[in-house]
Amino acid sequence: MTDTDAVAGWLAEAQAAVVLTGAGISTESGIPDFRGPQGVWTKNPAAQFMFTIDNYLADPQVRRQAWEARLASPVWTAEPNAGHRALVEYERTGRLRAILTQNIDGLHQAAGSTESRVVELHGTVREVVCLDCGDRNPMPEVLPRIEAGETDPPCLECGGILKSATISFGQELLPEVIETAVAATRGADLFVAIGTSLGVYPAAGLCDYAIARGVRLVIINAEPTPYDDDADAVLRQPIGEVLPRLVAGAA
C-alpha cells in the first residue's frame, strides 16, 4: 500500500480528524507563502521587519509600508482552490472536527468550511483592530482610506494605532484561540498538517500534543519539516492535487 492509500484509509476511519493548515494550502490561490521557494521572506528577508509588533508600534514609516502591503495583497482577489474545497468535502463526511489555520486569508471560510470549525490561530486580515481601544472593524472600511492617501489611519473611536487583526511577531496569540485549538487537538484521533513548514510556535507545537497522545500524524508539505521523523506518513505532492484524491478515498 502506498502512503497516499494509507492516509486515505486513515481519513476514512477517523471520527475526529483535526487539520492544521499553513500558507502552503493557499499558494495555489496565488498567495505566496513565507518560507517556500517563492516565499515572501525567501525573496525579501527584510519583509519580516514590518510584521514585528515593536517596529510597527515605533515607526509610522513601518505602518505606512504595512498598509501599502495590505492594499497590494493578492488576498483581496484570491479564490479558494482545490485544497480548500477538499476540506469542505471532507467536513461533509462528518469526520472533520476542526481546521486550525495559521492563515489569515479567510479562504477556508470562503470555500465553504463551517465558520465555527475554523480556528484562525493568527487572526484575520479581513478585520482591523485598534491597538489602543480594541475597536474592531472590517478591513474594507480602512483600505479606502489608504487608497485616498492616508499612510497611518488612526482609530476613528480614539485616535489610536490601527493594525490588521493578525498576530505579528512579538504578539501573543489570543488565549481563547489557543485553548480552542488545544482542546480540538486533545480530542483528535488523526492530526494532519497541511502546507506548513511547522516552524512557527505555538502553532507547530500542536503536533507535539498529537504525538504525546499517540495520535496518528500526517504531514502534507512540499518541503521537509522538523516533524517529519515523528509522522506516520509524509506526502510531498502538491496539496491541490493530493488532498482531493485523499478525500475522495475517504468519502
Ligand code: NAD
Ligand atoms: P511557511 O511559508 O512557513 O511554509 C509553507 C510551506 O508550504 C512550505 O514548506 C512550502 O514548501 C509548502 N508549500 C507551499 N505550497 C505548497 C503546495 N502547493 N503543496 C505542498 N506544499 C506547499 O508557512 P506557515 O508554516 O503557514 O507559516 C507562515 C506564517 O505566515 C503563518 O504564521 C501565517 O500566519 C503567515 N502567512 C499566511 C499566509 C496566508 O494567509 N495565506 C501567507 C503567508 C504567510
Ligand code: ZN
Ligand atoms: Zn481606538
